[in-house]
Amino acid sequence: MGRYEFSSLAARNEIEAEKPWEQRNLPTTIYDILSGTAGKFGDRKAVSFQIESGPKDKAETLSWTTLHDKTVQAANLFRSLGVGQNDVVAYVLPNANETLITLMGGMISGIVAPINPLLEPEQIASILRQTGAKVVVTLRGFPKTDVAEKVHEALEDAPDVKHVLEIDLNRYLTPPKKWIVPLIRPKVSPKHSAKVQNFNEAIASQPKTLTFDDEKVDRVAAYFHTGGTTGMPKVAQHKYSGIIYNGWLGANLLFDETDVLICPLPLFHVFAVHVVFMAVLTAGSHVVFPTPAGYRGEGVFDNFWKLIERYGVTFVITVPTAISALMQRPVDADVSTLKVAFSGSSPLPVELFNRFEKATDVKIVEGYGLTEATCLVSCNPTDGVKKIGSVGIPFPYTDVKILQCDADGTITKECGVEEVGEICVSNPGVYVGKTYTDDTKNVGLVAGNKYLRTGDLGRLDEDGYLWITGRAKDIIIRGGHNIDPAEIEEALAGHDAVAVVGAIGQPDPVAGELPCAFVELVDGASVTEKELMDYAREHISERAAVPKYIEIMDEIPKTGVGKVFKPDLRKSAIMRVYNEALEDEGLSARVVSVVEDKKRGLVAQIEDRGADRGKAEHVLGNFTRPFDWV
Template sequence: MTATFIDTMIAAAARAPGTPLTVASDTRPCATTLGDIVAAGRRMGTRMTTSGIGPGDIVASMLPNWREWLVVAVAAAQAGAVLLPVVTIYGARELGFILRQSGAKWLFTPDTFRHADYRGIVADCGDLPALVRHVTIGPEFDALEAGEAVGAPVVRGADELALLVYTSGTTADPKGVMHSARGFLAELETMRLMRAGAEDDAVISPWPPGHVAGALSMYRFLCQATPLVLMDQWDAALAAGLIERHRIGSSSGTPFHLTGMIAAADAHGHDLSSLRQYLVGAAPVPPSLIERCQRQGLAVYHCYGSSEHPTVTSGVVDDPLDKQLHTEGRAMPGSEMRFVDDDGADVPPGTDGEICTRGPELFMGYLDTALNAAAFLPGGWYRTGDVGRLDEDGYLLITDRKKDIIIRGGENISSKEVEDRLLAHPAIADAAVVAAPDDRMGEVVRACVVLAPGAALTLDDVRDHFFAAGIAKQKTPERLSILSELPRNASGKILKHQLRDQP
């Protein structure tokens, strides 16, 4: 039988029990090992079973990047339950929706964290008919993992639901994305291949574990014995110091994370020379950032994926610079792509089309099965909603998200193309483009930018910049909003619906 989460965790802990975990936190700092966490999780999982958790029951974990998140993940696997990670910044509306739709029976949260009172949040969720136990970090949690006899793991199939991850809900209610152990372990193997030659390097993760990227970092530690350094909230200077102290070899994040970390290292004199590769996702990457990192011996490359299909393509360390700068890499082993029109028919090679994917890491479908009809083409092809094409060397180019296309006077304008041009302006540190309503054209391009320190910018400056680059006039921004920061969710994705709603 194919391995499940608990089989893989037990094997990893037996092979490398001393694999270190470091949690840098003002609230719950910790230095421990894989062996300790798997043993504690198995004790807790045994107690879950005796307390009524059965195979396939949902156990929700609304915990930060703490040791306790990992213990709960092992416990759920030991009990044959399904782990449901939840973002810690969610309020009662989002949490209540997720708990009711999933039917979660147990919920783990902090007592308080970053000024949030989690007992109060749960109380404000209203009726939660399936929830029978809310465990906060403290004596009740400690009692669940206290020493006692460990039973045999509850047997479940590798193709059954094992992990339920909710999308961030940037445009509507979050969607429950179902993953099997087989699929998620296949994704972990893909990630190992991406780090060929650096499998034993310590990793630092800025991602919150309520999102798929953060959950993957946690499961890499549990299932592959990858040394892991965690922060429970992002701090660029702290990250730079941790990389120096722990000789971190690889990491991932958004340009926001990487830029802040490099600036902090420069400001505080931290040595980042151990960091050899950095995987960037979730946002456009300024070419100047990649070029700067390459001069420092740090390979920065893109990847493409989603909660539904975590890694479809990725760059690698040895990719040519132009591919690192301008593409999302090539398909990972086992992953397939098609490019289709609005009717689901394949477009000619080299033509932009909606990206459809298939592969061993692909999710099982949405918990709300009503969403699946629109999400898949016949043959199990997942419709990503992203638009792109392959270049002549098989590298993926993302040209837009379908919903981010600006229709100006009946002509489609790629928001990503405009964003890339804005990011090339020396006064602009961060940028996003959305449609602005216009009486004459229907929609026009609105640029929302964050300025570099000490910089100034006018709409005329932007127009001159686009004119000098030879960009078509209709793609030039006609509205400009200068912001102190762009709204982002916990995984770094820009919340464009918030920008659209701003005057």
């Protein structure tokens, strides 16, 4: 599978030894790759999108020639609207064929900036201001989504945006729904001064050949924001060279033009864009995007195996939380075409790996990457030993070191085999010293003037496999003793009733922090918190790591790509622990919310409710987390 065998560290080293990266004479720009792929595979299927999840629902499939032509028309349109090489086209969109057209057209004409449509208006506005976007592509008002409303509200605080291009998803529907949408479409009344146009009508008038020179220079072509759903995200810069490197890896190590991928991940995230689509673009494969919301779309999990049969899917692109949901449903279709499931976003519990393999007879390949490195860092070899729980072998031309560093990036120690430290990465996707658009965010981010500090803790084993042990900021410090939350999560995930686990440190007046865990159950499963606590005591070898508290939640908060969103868990723990302490002292004061402060971190908001503030401050002063009276 793939052009090169990727079976071991030795095989990886052979690829590197063949020739240096700089001598591979790869295309310089995204337009180079697109035109080359369209030239080779013009009539072949490039991308399929269906707005509804049923295996017989209407789908729109674009050939490579059509995708090329529409992308060029979009790039020409953006240039006609004043977008130059250093200007930004932002999009706030769910998945659709137009999203891919905007993605590539934005890169070819200038810099593209995908924005998570789940963000709130003030966060969208913040990203638009940080990037200086001139053009925004988004949805026209559509039922059951507030994307259009949020974007137009955000534009009131983003004065650099001069043009808005709207996409109407109604064109993907069939009657009678297609007839009903115009009757119930939400009305959006812009209060900003940007000019609003219909995206598809605007590009239709543009020529299908570039009206400007595609300068063959390596430059920043994309801005991707980081973070989840609180705070103001940072914006990472991606150069053509890093994007092309990610595409080259997928097309040479994972799949080729005969493969069909299904990718229900959002096209505002590097996993879907750089790992999946850029590799599809490079190889000339066929990729399927089911529903605008991907895995979150109505019926996607219920119809997933049938969609694999419909399209003859060979590669599944997924994340652990999606695998967990799929394992709650029977494999009710012919999935014999399926070769590999590629999982990223977060480490996969061993138990979940085994459940999937048993149900599908397909192994999962775990990969690791991060927005700040453009994306890919490592993966379990497709042709070799898969060490369950590891994220595999660093890709060719990727140098991974496990380091201990000072705050300014000075290396104090290089860790040995099996020794845990910070994972630091150097590869063509790392833009040294220029990771973020805001230079103040780059301080201390590079180790030894070469390696990106990921903030992840990990180790390399004797075979060169990389293991993630947690986030540096996630470490639970219990009375000076460091506890890795992954140990707790791995243990509890082994329980048959458990679907998702998030472990954090909850405040404690004596130890500083104590481990606690939040659990989401498999659909239909039944277990008590006491039973889970007993299970934890039995399966967590380190006594100090046994959770002090376990809470079963209907649904654990997650990011747009399915990661457990730990800031919300920490807020919940702070509120619970502080309120219990106040109640134990007979005080009526209560924590009513926990907010994130840029300088102080999470801050409890306290209402006095007639209580003695002095006594309340004495009680809460035993904890390390700050608080304010409201």
